[in-house]
Amino acid sequence: NAGVTQTPKFRILKIGQSMTLQCTQDMNHNYMYWYRQDPGMGLKLIYYSVGAGITDKGEVPNGYNVSRSTTEDFPLRLELAAPSQTSVYFCASRTGFQETQYFGPGTRLLVL
């Protein structure tokens, strides 16, 4: 199993541009998560999903959108990139409630 994979690894965006961060897991996990991590800080939850077709907001959802059409994929969409969205983005998945989360390697995003 590849586990949780994220693409791209690094991206530079101009202010106002849009992009989609991809996340795929091959462990047949129902739950998936998106976090962001600013320098020197802990991870903050953006959105999560408990199954295909179901998504919910986390701690910092503003400026982002998600969709969950399949069990495997959970893309994160930035519509109008802002410098405040410069961060490292991590995707994670787990089988269910009270189970362990497995994290991807992260996507570094720089908005200039």
Added chain:
Amino acid sequence: DAKTTQPPSMDCAEGRAANLPCNHSTISGNEYVYWYRQIHSQGPQYIIHGLKNNETNEMASLIITEDRKSSTLILPHATLRDTAVYYCIDPTGNQFYFGTGTSLTVIP
């Protein structure tokens, strides 16, 4: 916001036990305490979790107080590779809240 409190940094001599404390005084009765670590800027790595009883696996031991308001992660024989930021997490339902964790430095 994170519901746990951890010291910002700790040092440990190589080969000695590293004891990392965490306060989670508002934890609910059915929530597990989870410990993760993050090496450099990699994705967080799961270490261990527990509900009431002490737990041990190949990486670490977890000691949970009887009132469940605090816990201690024990790395029995710390190595240089254990230098990382360690996060103690008290979830709320499906949401994990990461604080700033404890930066552990293992000294040769």
